[in-house]
Amino acid sequence: MTATSLQVTHSEEETTNVARALAATLAAGDVLLLSGELGAGKTAFVRGLAQGLGIDDDEVSSPTFTLVHEYRGGRLTLYHVDLYRLDRAATDELGLDELGVADGVLAIEWPDRLTHTLGPAVRVRIDIVDASTRRIELVPAT
Numbered sequence: 320m321t322a323t324s325l326q327v328t329h330s331e332e333e334t335t336n337v338a339r340a341l342a343a344t345l346a347a348g349d350v351l352l353l354s355g356e357l358g359a360g361k362t363a364f365v366r367g368l369a370q371g372l373g374i375d376d377d378e379v380s381s382p383t384f385t386l387v388h389e390y391r392g393g394r395l396t397l398y399h400v401d402l403y404r405l406d407r408a409a410t411d412e413l414g415l416d417e418l419g420v421a422d423g424v425l426a427i428e429w430p431d432r433l434t435h436t437l438g439p440a441v442r443v444r445i446d447i448v449d450a451s452t453r454r455i456e457l458v459p460a461t
Contacts, residue, residue, distance in 0.1 A: 342371020
C-alpha cells in the first residue's frame with residue numbers, strides 16, 4: 320500500500336472485501352491500527368484480513384475479554400488485539416511491540432489506548448455513515 324485510500328462500503332461483506340484486498344499486500348511484521356466507533360465494523364474488517372491471509376474467518380471474534388486472539392493456518396499468523404477495556408497506562412506492559420514482528424500481522428483495535436508507538440503502521444479509520452454504509456480510510460505506514 321503506497322497511497323492513502325478512501326473507500327465507501329454498503330454492507331459488512333463489502334467492508335470485509337476491502338480488508339481481504341489489503342491482506343494480499345501485507346507482509347510479516349506489518350501492524351494495522353483500526354479505529355472507529357463501537358459497531359463501525361473493526362472486527363468485520365479483521366475477518367476480511369483473516370480471509371485474505373487464508374485463515375478460517377469463522378474463528379474471528381472480538382477479543383474484548385481475552386485481549387489478544389492469535390489465528391494461524393494462513394500464509395501469515397494474524398494477531399488481533401482489542402484495547403477497548405484497558406486504560407492507557409496498562410498497554411505498556413502488554414508486549415504488543417513483540418507480537419507480529421517475526422511471523423505475522425498485528426491488527427489493533429482502539430489504538431488510541433496505546434501509550435507508545437509500535438513503529439510504522441497502516442492506519443485504518445472506519446466511520447459509520449448510516450446503518451449499512453461505512454467510510455474506510457487506509458493510510459499507509461510511514
